[in-house]
Amino acid sequence: MKIATFNINGINKRLDNLLEWLGETEPDVVCLQELKATDAQFPRSAVEGAGYGAVWRGQSAWNGVAILARGAEPVLTRQELPGDPSDTQARYIEAAVNGILIASLYAPNGNPQPGPKFTYKLAWMKRLEAHAGELLSAGVPIVLAGDYNVVPEPRDIYPTRSYDDNALVQPQSRVAFAGLLAQGWVDAIREILPGETVYTFWDYRRNRWQRNAGLRLDHFLLSPKVARFLADAGVDSNTRGRPNASDHAPTWIELNGWPE
């Protein structure tokens, strides 16, 4: 069973890119972020035509998350991250597929920092940690996939000083991500590729793709009951080099022997 996460940066702007990648790689589950589409603008028939059932939560212009399942209908369990009823940003959706609870999340960017956006980022990560802890205590198979907007360690970014003041690399952001790992989640990409440099995002500016000046921002956190089945992981980085590409590349994990 292959599960992928892809910050699509506008699902309608990049629908052809998405369909091409789906056809080539045939993931069983896809977590999408940055739909930049309202609920009504979600390309339901195109996604269905590609053989995927879907649940989504859209928003005008920004954010927006979805979960796609090949030949199945995801069973929606949540459309918001608990802990702040006043937060209306579409950054979290959760559904059950093939006996695994899947979350597609889009953490706040947090720039500029310091400032209200960074405060919101850290508060959102606290809420995520609280919810993730609740989920873990249930003892069920869970995958938290998405754009965490955190560079976990210095080796997860190309050698540069230009990001020193960026929210993605601040100690508070890294502590938030490390706090999730300390709960017992497994960083699947790091687990499978422990010694390798892995990037999932390359800024559009300054030829960062051509220079491979990337960042690792898109992560899979696996609960122990899923981590036992983890067999492979990778980044479809060729997708980043195509015409009209998102600035993120699809990232994926493979579970062997699941469903049991």
Next chain:
DNA sequence: ATGGCCGTGAAACACGGA
């Protein structure tokens, strides 16, 4: 020190992104 490249919404440029 700055802007650099994009998408959306709106109809020029503001804003968010990372």
